[in-house]
Amino acid sequence: MRHLALISGADTTRRLDALFINAPLRDYGLRPRTNDYTLPVLGMAYIATYAQRCGFNVGVLDAEAHGLGIKEAAEIVNEIAPRWAAMNLLAPTYEMSARIAKNLAPGIALMVGGHHAKAMPDRILSDPRMKNLRALVLGEGELRVAALLEDEQQRRELPGVIWRDPILGTRATGISDAHTTALMTRPDINTLPYVNRAFLPQDPYRAAPTESDRRIASARGGDWLAAAARDGHMEANIVGSRGCPYNCTFCGAAWSANPDVKIRVRSPQNIIGELDQLHDDYGVTCFRFVDDLFLGVRDVIREHMKVFADNRIGDRYVWDATGRINVLDRLSDSDLDVLVGNGLREVALGIESGSDSVLAAMDKRIDADMTERVAHRLLSHGIGVKGYFILGFPGESRADLDATVRHIRNLWEIADHAPGDIRASVFEFRPYPGTPVWTTLTAAGHDPDKLLAYGDVDLTADGADESMRQRDEFNFSVGIQFGEVPLGDIRSTLAMLTREQHERNQPTAGVAA
Template identity: 85%
Template sequence: MRHLTLISGADDTHTLDALFINAPLRDYGLRPRTNDYTLPVLGMAYIATYAQRCGFNVGVLDAEAHGLGIEATAKIVNTAAPRWAAMNLLAPTYEMSARIAAKLDPGIALMVGGHHAKAMPDRILADSRMHNLRALVLGEGELRVAALLEDEQRRRGLPAVLWRDPISGTRAGGIADPATSAQMLGPNINTLPYVNRAFLPQDPYQAAPTVTDRRLAASRGADWLTAAALHGHREANIVGSRGCPYNCTFCGAAWSANPDVKIRVRSPENILGELDQLHDEYGVTAFRFVDDLFLGVRDVIYEHMAVFARHRIGEKYVWDATGRINVLDRLSDDDLDVLVANGLREVALGIESGSDRILKAMDKRIDAEMTERVALRLLSHGIGVKGYFILGFPGETREDLDATVQHIRNLWAIADHHPGDIRASVFEFRPYPGTPVWKTLTAAGHKPDDLLAYGDVDLTQDGADESMRQRDEFNFSVGIQFGGVPLEDLRATLAMLTREQHERNQGGREVAA
């Protein structure tokens, strides 16, 4: 029963209507997790929050955050005995999810959703390990999950809900009411309740102080910034929008993989209400926007920054956000000054490669020169940059890989002469079903079973042990050489760059989060 305390947000005095399960990336019962923090499951928490608001007793079991193995996770679910177990299926964790599902008591009904469920529904419906799968929900789940919790038979009238017919064994689906389908599939995100952070065991969290925090404290002189420079901010993750207008070929959020998703942006007033709530309830003073659009559309930036300025947000909070290089390239210096005044601390950029040829194959709509130009302008304004890079993209040659290594070192050199810092986060390419590049790979003869054979990779043999500590959950691979560089060399390069970034961190630059 002690392990039931790992269930977040539920009322343990009443029967659980649903337990939402985030499967671990690997079986931590076999090898313990080494990192201390994982990204919160905001999408799952949104669904749980809405269900709770509708009167259902629900909880979240984040097996990845708690470092649980397959056996421990299944035991907790069976002991809790919810009416429904709900899983968010992702390609890297699908095997873990299926193995957990196979161990669940037959009296627990199973529902699933997520990118993998959307990309490969028939494959999942046919998986015998999902023996009690009663609803596969495609797309955003808040309204339809609540309807299923109210009455399983409602699935017959819900859009984009599938199940396996118990008699024929074939796919069955609801016949939706056209008058309600659009709202069911794409709810108004300004009317959804703010995420109940009780469902997130690691958010908000206490972050370590950074070089940027110390710089901001010195330049602005505010007492709360001085305290953060000494002790770190209380931080929380947040989303400001849903959907993405871009079509990066490797990304599960690419618009061609999600033609049913209507792009929606939360109103700035709605966002500010959540910032203030998190500050009042948890003492949060730093926020991380993890969605694709917050600094990805110029009109959205202008609209939100006008309201941020009116409410003097930069005097109360700092925040980080994802951004698009081509969009930031079109902002003026005055626009960047406005972002800084409104509290912008760091921008996460999908830089991906230093090879213009590979960037074109990725449909990134940028080139290496543009990235260095944007980084220079951001860093000179004191805005930090976290750059994400992919090694081993299909067709990548040794020259392309060398260009990426040089690109990262050029960006580090720029940071060495400006107040902002740049952190490089490097990953091995992984194919995701439903993405444009997945279709290219399967058309070229790669078998889906091979592309889905995810396994974790231990990079400590390349001397990157401590430097890999905060990215244990990202070191996994399907074990296929997609470009011209052998995997052994690719991983040695990844470990080298990660170690060099770690050494920069230890030398006084910002500590990776």
């Protein structure tokens, strides 16, 4: 079959038990994708890996990574004809998922999960396009998905599995005791198999060398670092923990939106086992921890870094991670030295705004001065920073927006006088169901249907063509002005900052790529 090459990880010589589908952010049959890399769907790959370990023949169709249109994606699923089609539902891609589901052949059973499924299960169950839906799985799905593949009737005893009775039209839910619920919905992450990278078409991948790589190679020497500075690293994404203890009002990972998720951190030995496996199998020398908050608890950081040091991780690898500004602010200089010695290259920080009033509304528990202080310390130690910023948050004033622009430029100025680099990644605010700010907006009278009307935004009219190319997948909006500043001004500011960052990325600028 002509589409078999797009199916990752499956034995395509026999029928698939399940095909996991990552829907595209937009219909690429209408406008082609411009960026050539998208973040891997690690959560989906964890579920597929566990199902495969249980003996099922499963594969992944990453329609976003392959830049597929809706019609082509549905045709592929019908051509492969798995027993089950499985989708991770996210608010920005829900319409794409629903349109694919509408076109599935009647004999293909559908199961869904993901943040959007958890936030709006009844809305999804009642969507006529989801006519094939036989199981909606709330929360972490590894064990329950495998049980459904073994026998659909097990759903009656599976906690957090919902379906609609086809005769009565009522909602039905699996029933189990407390012990089974804890076991099935919160698996021990240290016993789960490492992700089978065959399910990820773009991970591991060869990344171009950065100024950080060249600086690290110059400072530390070593043949492998010199090669990485010249040719780039083989890089892989990895998850070191699940859950987040914070309640940032805009975030789908906020604890109030995920009361079922128990915060767990993988043991350092378990993490190192995966690092070494990826190095042995693929030659990976750089890792990106993409979980919600890998560097988010001081005692856990110190525990992990001791074991990393004992295993000489910094002599063999470099790595990037997410971090929490208020936690990093409490680390000592010696703690930062240990992180550098263990190979830390860059920290991704949710800076979000330069306005303290907006930060308070977001429940970030930081202020702009703290961010600049932490950035200065990290950059002075040679640790790069990738800062995420949100423009157009509800209630944001013109003065707040101006404060964010000044804040970003202050951070660039700090980086210009430090060995570390800083990258600013700027986004337009969009609401997600289930988050605290969604509750606030709907209580204030916003129509949920309009809040869910995500659409892609082409920002090239603001002269940011090349600077926007690699972040094309992130440019989407619900088209609503939530603060004082008009959307056109928000987008012009976003394009301006992105263009300035792109210019700083060029080698002649002397800052990070």
